[in-house]
Amino acid sequence: MLYFFAGSASMSGDGDMASVMGFSGFGKKARTFDLDAIFEQTRRTAIERSQHILGKVFASLLDRSDFSCRKQESDNSSDSSSDSDSDSELIGPSVPPQLTAQEDDDDELVGPPLPPGYTGSTAEDDDEEEDVQDEDDDNPVKKIPDTHEITLQHGTKTVSALGLDPSGARLVTGGYDYDVRFWDFAGMDQALQAFRSLQPCECHQIKSLQYSITGDVILVVSGNAQAKVLDRDGFNVMECVKGDQYIVDMANTKGHTAMLNGGCWHPKIKEEFMTCSNDGTVRTWDLNSEKKHKSVFKPRSLQGKKVTPTCCTYSRDGKLIAAGCQDGTIQIWDRNLSVHTKFHCRQAHAPGSDTSCLTFSYDGMTLASRGGDDTLKTWDIRSFKKPLNVATQLTTYFPMTDCCFSPDDKLLVTGTSVKKDEGNGKLVFFDRASFQRVYEIEVTNASVVRCLWHPKLNQIMVGTGNGLAKVYYDPVRSHRGAKLCVVKSKRKEKQAETLTQDYIITPHALPMFREARQRSTRKQLEKDRLDPKKSHKPEPPVSGPGRGGRVAAHGGTLSSFIVKNIALDKTDDSNPREAILRHAKDASENPYWVAPAYKHFDWKAETLVEPHLIHV
Numbered sequence: 001m002l003y004f005f006a007g008s009a010s011m012s013g014d015g016d017m018a019s020v021m022g023f024s025g026f027g028k029k030a031r032t033f034d035l036d037a038i039f040e041q042t043r044r045t046a047i048e049r050s051q052h053i054l055g056k057v058f059a060s061l062l063d064r065s066d067f068s069c070r071k072q073e074s075d076n077s078s079d080s081s082s083d084s085d086s087d088s089e090l091i092g093p094s095v096p097p098q099l100t101a102q103e104d105d106d107d108e109l110v111g112p113p114l115p116p117g118y119t120g121s122t123a124e125d126d127d128e129e130e131d132v133q134d135e136d137d138d139n140p141v142k143k144i145p146d147t148h149e150i151t152l153q154h155g156t157k158t159v160s161a162l163g164l165d166p167s168g169a170r171l172v173t174g175g176y177d178y179d180v181r182f183w184d185f186a187g188m189d190q191a192l193q194a195f196r197s198l199q200p201c202e203c204h205q206i207k208s209l210q211y212s213i214t215g216d217v218i219l220v221v222s223g224n225a226q227a228k229v230l231d232r233d234g235f236n237v238m239e240c241v242k243g244d245q246y247i248v249d250m251a252n253t254k255g256h257t258a259m260l261n262g263g264c265w266h267p268k269i270k271e272e273f274m275t276c277s278n279d280g281t282v283r284t285w286d287l288n289s290e291k292k293h294k295s296v297f298k299p300r301s302l303q304g305k306k307v308t309p310t311c312c313t314y315s316r317d318g319k320l321i322a323a324g325c326q327d328g329t330i331q332i333w334d335r336n337l338s339v340h341t342k343f344h345c346r347q348a349h350a351p352g353s354d355t356s357c358l359t360f361s362y363d364g365m366t367l368a369s370r371g372g373d374d375t376l377k378t379w380d381i382r383s384f385k386k387p388l389n390v391a392t393q394l395t396t397y398f399p400m401t402d403c404c405f406s407p408d409d410k411l412l413v414t415g416t417s418v419k420k421d422e423g424n425g426k427l428v429f430f431d432r433a434s435f436q437r438v439y440e441i442e443v444t445n446a447s448v449v450r451c452l453w454h455p456k457l458n459q460i461m462v463g464t465g466n467g468l469a470k471v472y473y474d475p476v477r478s479h480r481g482a483k484l485c486v487v488k489s490k491r492k493e494k495q496a497e498t499l500t501q502d503y504i505i506t507p508h509a510l511p512m513f514r515e516a517r518q519r520s521t522r523k524q525l526e527k528d529r530l531d532p533k534k535s536h537k538p539e540p541p542v543s544g545p546g547r548g549g550r551v552a553a554h555g556g557t558l559s560s561f562i563v564k565n566i567a568l569d570k571t572d573d574s575n576p577r578e579a580i581l582r583h584a585k586d587a588s589e590n591p592y593w594v595a596p597a598y599k600h601f602d603w604k605a606e607t608l609v610e611p612h613l614i615h616v
Helices: 002-021 035-054 064-084 097-104 123-138 521-530 558-568 576-581 584-589 594-599
Strands: 148-153 159-164 170-175 180-184 196-198 206-211 217-222 228-231 236-239 260-265 272-277 282-286 295-297 309-314 320-325 330-334 343-345 357-360 366-370 376-380 389-391 403-405 411-415 425-431 437-444 448-454 459-464 468-473
Touching: 159 448, 159 459, 159 468, 170 206, 170 459, 170 468, 206 260, 217 260, 272 309, 282 320, 309 357, 320 357, 357 403, 366 403, 376 411, 403 448, 411 448, 425 448, 425 459, 437 459, 437 468
Parallel strands: 159 206, 260 309
Antiparallel strands: 148 468, 159 170, 170 180, 180 196, 206 217, 217 228, 228 236, 260 272, 272 282, 282 295, 309 320, 320 330, 330 343, 357 366, 366 376, 376 389, 403 411, 411 425, 425 437, 448 459, 459 468
16 A cells, blocks of 8 residues: 555656645745845834833934835835735734834834823923033032921030031030030931930030041040040040140140140041140140140241130141131141141231131132131132132121031031020021022021031031031932931830739638738728838837847947937037136035035144045
8 A cells, every 4th residue: 555655646746646645735935035124123123122111212303215215125025025925924023003103104203102191302302401400400509408307406505516427327416515415317216316415524515526537436625625535435535635734835745734626537547636725736636645745736926926726627638737716817737847837817807706617628729717707708728818708797606606518519608696586597508609698598596506518418417506406408319317217206105014913803712812802992002001011111220239230229328328418518628727617606605525525624633523524
């Protein structure tokens, strides 16, 4: 059978083979594909899917000539494919319906589908929006984080010092009430309570607090002559030595001899810090050497006399040391040359006014000074004879009123002071270039003393004259800090747990095991009052001699009785002659001891006449 089938199939040809096998044919001619068209279609589909995932719109305009050419190419490719295979479809991804609809209409754009809500903005509109956004970014006022605020209650007196560690995790505040409080943003809840409060300098007002560049120690400057360094938990690390106040030349003393006015850490060296004092010196210290200062800078007036420095600071690179003095001058030294000043301005502020703050800009070229003459000035240290800009009518009543630059170096911030019930203290912002008052914030009905704008958190800390420390932030532009504690709900207070003894009723228990039924609470309290153990009755005093280690009552023994009588005797025996003569009258009127004995004495016989008459 098999041999016959093979032989018959070979002789009858392909047609007979097809009829014998039972099918019409072996298939049509092999199809040919236009690979360029397939690749183009695949590329368009991939672009469409990527745009759909990323949610971005790429609108493009194509010339009609290009569109017609593409349409003609697609028509040619479809014709060639239809000629080659009219009964079958192309192999490859399907054409999206949007593209089909766009090909049918010549006026529509060729490209990926537009998302819902798209209004057909062109590239020109996008450029306009970018220009508006660039204008918003160029306007520094809109970058001020003041949309939200929290209030930390330090106390009732002036908050005269603020310090924030470099990471922005902890805030430390000090005030006229001698207290230093520690605030942890990550550990606080909406109750906004400090986790530690201490008085490191006893009865001295806190004037300055600052974290080191590593954030592990805090410099505490108070009203005494010795600065202290605390760790993050408030424990004492170092205390500067006090100098000899009887030495005339302050360079020969080991430390300050008068009240401190300010201090700060070196911006590059983590072990070095600086302090200024009423003894007329600015001293640098090493954290590892507390027995003596590192170097001494002595400000001098035009006549060469001693001048009191009221504030001091380092430059951003740490190479310069600047001090504002009580005579209105600003003197700047090279850190390594402590004798002669490198820059000196004799009439920076009004003589006799305390310059409360000096701060360098982030670029290191501009110095801002807050004077006690109600002014704020900026200086170019390369041309230090005249100020660049001056702002007036900025009232200040405190010797530590701050000024600081914004993180982008475009704004300058300071606070104003007010008298009681005469308005609100303000935080005033000045444009650094034009020095125009561009913005201000009314903080509270008290003076604004301290202000601090942290560059990492982008939050502003303010210390006020009524014991408040406020933190201003923006939920969008600010980071961490106050944003961490405002989202935490207040912790529930733990209720005092009281142990109550339940009364168990056992009617079938024996009388010896049955508990007495409680009639009322008042009667039970009266009964417990009579019980010496439950009422904690104190032991009565010991009568008679002491026993069991207890001392007898006062006067219970002979010695204590004599001591008591001596103590209660009000007679003054300081003059023995007067004490004896006090009894002279009584002895002469009623002789009892001496006179009767000598009355019956025979002086010649030297014997007693009537011995029985003498009282024994």
